[in-house]
Amino acid sequence: MSGSASSVFFGISTIAYVLAMVLYIGYLAFRKKTIGVVATTVTIAGFLSQTLAILLRWKEFYDIGQMGWLRAVPLTNLYESLIFFVWCLILAYLVIEFKYKNRTFGAFITPVAALVLAFIDISGMSKNIQPLVPALQSNWLLAHVMMSFISYSMFAVSFSTGLMYLIVKTEKRNEPAYIFWTVMLSIFIIVLCAMGLDYLTFKFSVKSQEELIKGYLFKATFRNSSSAISLLSWAVSAALTFVIWRFGGALRKIITGFNISAETLDEITYKSIAMGFPIFTLGGLIFGAIWADQAWGKYWTWDPKETWSLITWFFYAFYLHSRLMRGWRGKKVAMVAVLGFVAVIFTYLGVNLLLSGLHSYGSQ
Amino acid sequence: MEKEKNKSFIDRVWDLFASVKFAVVIFSVIALTSMVGTVVEQNVEPEKNLTVLAKLFGESAAPTLYSILDKLGFMNMYHSWWFVTFLLLFAMNLIVCSLDRLPRILKLVREPIRPLSEEHIEKMSIRRSVLFKGKPSALKDEVASAIRKIGFRPSESETEKGLQFYAEKGSFTRLGVYITHLSILIILAGAIIGLYFGFNAYLNLPEGQTSTVAYKDGGAEVPLGFGIRCDNFEVDYYGDSDMPKAYKSWLTVFKNGKEVMNKVISVNDPLTYEGITFYQSSFGTVPDSMDRGVVVLTVASKDGKSEQVNTRVGGAFTIPGTSETGKITNFSPALSFDQAGRPYTYDRNLLNPAIFVEFSSPAGKPFSGWILQRYPQTWNLPDGGRVEFRSFWGVQYTGLQVRKDPGVLIVYLGCIIMAIGLYITFFMSHRRLWVSLAEEKGTARILIGASANRNRASYEKDIEKLAGLLGEARKGGK
Numbered sequence: 001m002s003g004s005a006s007s008v009f010f011g012i013s014t015i016a017y018v019l020a021m022v023l024y025i026g027y028l029a030f031r032k033k034t035i036g037v038v039a040t041t042v043t044i045a046g047f048l049s050q051t052l053a054i055l056l057r058w059k060e061f062y063d064i065g066q067m068g069w070l071r072a073v074p075l076t077n078l079y080e081s082l083i084f085f086v087w088c089l090i091l092a093y094l095v096i097e098f099k100y101k102n103r104t105f106g107a108f109i110t111p112v113a114a115l116v117l118a119f120i121d122i123s124g125m126s127k128n129i130q131p132l133v134p135a136l137q138s139n140w141l142l143a144h145v146m147m148s149f150i151s152y153s154m155f156a157v158s159f160s161t162g163l164m165y166l167i168v169k170t171e172k173r174n175e176p177a178y179i180f181w182t183v184m185l186s187i188f189i190i191v192l193c194a195m196g197l198d199y200l201t202f203k204f205s206v207k208s209q210e211e212l213i214k215g216y217l218f219k220a221t222f223r224n225s226s227s228a229i230s231l232l233s234w235a236v237s238a239a240l241t242f243v244i245w246r247f248g249g250a251l252r253k254i255i256t257g258f259n260i261s262a263e264t265l266d267e268i269t270y271k272s273i274a275m276g277f278p279i280f281t282l283g284g285l286i287f288g289a290i291w292a293d294q295a296w297g298k299y300w301t302w303d304p305k306e307t308w309s310l311i312t313w314f315f316y317a318f319y320l321h322s323r324l325m326r327g328w329r330g331k332k333v334a335m336v337a338v339l340g341f342v343a344v345i346f347t348y349l350g351v352n353l354l355l356s357g358l359h360s361y362g363s364q
Numbered sequence: 365m366e367k368e369k370n371k372s373f374i375d376r377v378w379d380l381f382a383s384v385k386f387a388v389v390i391f392s393v394i395a396l397t398s399m400v401g402t403v404v405e406q407n408v409e410p411e412k413n414l415t416v417l418a419k420l421f422g423e424s425a426a427p428t429l430y431s432i433l434d435k436l437g438f439m440n441m442y443h444s445w446w447f448v449t450f451l452l453l454f455a456m457n458l459i460v461c462s463l464d465r466l467p468r469i470l471k472l473v474r475e476p477i478r479p480l481s482e483e484h485i486e487k488m489s490i491r492r493s494v495l496f497k498g499k500p501s502a503l504k505d506e507v508a509s510a511i512r513k514i515g516f517r518p519s520e521s522e523t524e525k526g527l528q529f530y531a532e533k534g535s536f537t538r539l540g541v542y543i544t545h546l547s548i549l550i551i552l553a554g555a556i557i558g559l560y561f562g563f564n565a566y567l568n569l570p571e572g573q574t575s576t577v578a579y580k581d582g583g584a585e586v587p588l589g590f591g592i593r594c595d596n597f598e599v600d601y602y603g604d605s606d607m608p609k610a611y612k613s614w615l616t617v618f619k620n621g622k623e624v625m626n627k628v629i630s631v632n633d634p635l636t637y638e639g640i641t642f643y644q645s646s647f648g649t650v651p652d653s654m655d656r657g658v659v660v661l662t663v664a665s666k667d668g669k670s671e672q673v674n675t676r677v678g679g680a681f682t683i684p685g686t687s688e689t690g691k692i693t694n695f696s697p698a699l700s701f702d703q704a705g706r707p708y709t710y711d712r713n714l715l716n717p718a719i720f721v722e723f724s725s726p727a728g729k730p731f732s733g734w735i736l737q738r739y740p741q742t743w744n745l746p747d748g749g750r751v752e753f754r755s756f757w758g759v760q761y762t763g764l765q766v767r768k769d770p771g772v773l774i775v776y777l778g779c780i781i782m783a784i785g786l787y788i789t790f791f792m793s794h795r796r797l798w799v800s801l802a803e804e805k806g807t808a809r810i811l812i813g814a815s816a817n818r819n820r821a822s823y824e825k826d827i828e829k830l831a832g833l834l835g836e837a838r839k840g841g842k
């Protein structure tokens with residue numbers, strides 16, 4: 001199936017998003033309007049191409065499955081769900097860019113999209129259209145999975161703006177919030193780089209495409225068979241974290257140079273969580289429970305996926321309440337928003353890749 | 365301090381439960397212990413978790429750590445007394461926090477909006493003003509209708525310099541949070557009812573057999589109050605692959621010896637009778653049962669005469685209208701052919717059942733071959749007849765999840781209320797509006813002040829529209 005029309009358009013959108021990431025970062029660094037316009041154009045082109053690809057895949061799935069349109073949603077395995085997540089994220093970003101007339105966020109959101117797409121390629125996950133296993137043959141599939149991913153992308157937006165808020169708001173290097181964001185950003189960059197290296201070694205040295213991320217993640221760096229490389233990786237990571245911590249103030253100057261106020265960032269963080277939270281509650285938790293009740297005879301089994309969704313829900317419920325609490329507005333809640341998305345990533349990927357349970361469709 | 369000391373014990377407990385800090389602690393404890401529970405696999409044999417612990421903390425520490433975690437109840441932690449206690453504390457906290465703040469909010473909801481002085485209106489977060497010539501009273505009706513156009517029903521009062529309209533909408537939306545909190549409590553209540561008045565059990569029911577009980581995890585019998593029979597179990601596959609498309613069980617319910625219900629269940633499509641629901645959960649082969657299996661065939665001659673035949677491996681049948689006979693001499697539950705074309709059995713379960721039939725025809729030459737249930741192209745005989753291998757019946761069992769949960773409807777009700785509560789909380793707001801018309805040295809001024817507790821941006825658009833409408837009204841009034 002890899003030669004199908006949808007995969008060609010997926011390929012185009014992947015290249016476009018990676019290019020957009022470079023352009024948005026370039027725009028942030030050089031502040032040339034032309035670069036910004038090109039970045040937006042490339043993102044829109046990538047988005048249109050991806051939309052077409054998703055629709056084509058839906059059609060291909062429909063032709064193979066013969067179970068009707070509702071049960072041919074291309075949202076049934078890890079690959080398809082990641083693609084849809086990226087699509088939602090880019091859509092949310094484009095809405096923000098046009099609403100707030102500001103491209104700064106692009107440099108923070110397109111890397112998330114690029115990271116996800118890189119992850120798809122290094123993990124060597126199956127891109128084939130797989131027929132639906134009996135458990136997934138339900139009309140709840142569309143509502144449950146789609147709403148979950150829409151909320152995930154909202155949370156990804158809040159993560160980006162929350163991080164930016166912290167960058168703008170912190171000045172002293174010994175401030176906890178400053179240390180928090182520099183470490184978070186470092187981890188993000190380190191994981192991105194390590195996965196990039198995995199990708200390169202994977203492409204050139206590993207023969208078997210079957211090897212899953214479980215066995216391969218960080219093998220080029222931290223988990224390398226040579227302890228020297230492994231130690232070096234840790235040392236480089238520590239050095240990078242130090243550099244980001246030492247010179248993080250520069251990032252604040254860049255962002256504040258773009259006329260983007262901390263209040264706007266706080267507002268976007270809140271708004272995306274205020275949108276994402278009810279969607280997540282309804283689509284992720286409630287629809288999930290109803291479907292589980294119908295398929296497994298239990299609406300709640302404390303399966304790792306369910307438990308982690310609940311933990312994520314707790315994080316964001318806490319975020320929403322803490323905004324109303326004295327002394328929590330501002331930096332503290334922004335940190336909760338950032339941590340909330342870490343929980344989202346674990347709910348979505350960590351559970352499937354590291355833990356076992358009933359919800360194993362995603363790891364296929 | 366003196367006052368603090370005089371507080372009764374109940375007041376202190378109340379204050380503790382109403383405090384945000386306490387809520388944060390409970391939130392964190394539930395979240396953190398839940399995380400442990402997702403790493404330590406629940407309700408499995410000790411070996412599994414010993415391996416997990418050994419991977420994380422080393423071989424030497426694993427057994428000690430296991431026994432500590434085991435004693436603390438982490439191996440079945442979501443049902444342990446302490447976890448349930450934390451959930452109940454969470455519920456208590458939710459109730460107390462809500463009740464603590466409810467009177468203030470109810471006052472806000474109930475208290476009707478009052479007219480405000482111009483100074484107050486000018487301090488509102490959203491405000492606009494429109495000037496026009498003439499007396500305020502001349503434009504009164506236009507202003508009132510403009511306010512109605514943006515969805516408010518204004519009240520009116522006289523002021524020193526003219527008059528004022530004031531209106532509010534959605535004051536009840538301030539209760540959205542409490543509706544959401546209430547829904548969590550309803551869901552928890554439903555869960556408790558299910559725990560005490562319901563059960564979870566399983567039933568492995570072989571084809572052709574009837575059961576009046578199901579079994580709990582420990583093996584304890586649960587009487588159903590009726591009989592349930594599995595008439596047939598089948599797996600559908602995608603094309604020629606071994607990828608399952610559907611698991612189906614044909615079930616019949618008996619009450620007092622009478623057949624009362626028939627249903628083909630599949631995953632996502634269970635059967636419910638008298639509050640007990642049967643879910644398609646697994647399947648398997650009854651051990652050592654292959655020789656008891658019934659071969660169900662539809663046999664047809666080349667001129668179309670056909671009949672159903674139930675026989676066994678080793679049995680024989682006649683093609684209708686002829687003297688041609690077939691004898692089943694071999695059977696495979698999962699037949700495949702190796703590269704040299706030799707048949708072999710690749711699984712003990714019924715993945716690809718096949719019979720080997722030897723035909724003897726008094727007229728023609730005898731022939732023989734494999735007939736496979738999943739491959740209709742093997743059903744045609746060289747002489748134009750047909751042997752359709754319908755089923756190999758009586759050796760499989762269907763694995764049913766059996767559940768009774770009288771709390772589930774309450775849980776669903778809670779879910780609906782939660783959805784409504786969240787919608788009100790996040791997508792609606794309490795909007796207030798004051799429009800004052802005042803006369804100032806021959807000109808009249810319309811002053812609009814407005815506030816919303818949420819979603820201010822969309823309210824601002826409405827106010828913009830109102831200002832626009834009043835602008836038009838001004839032109840008309842000239």
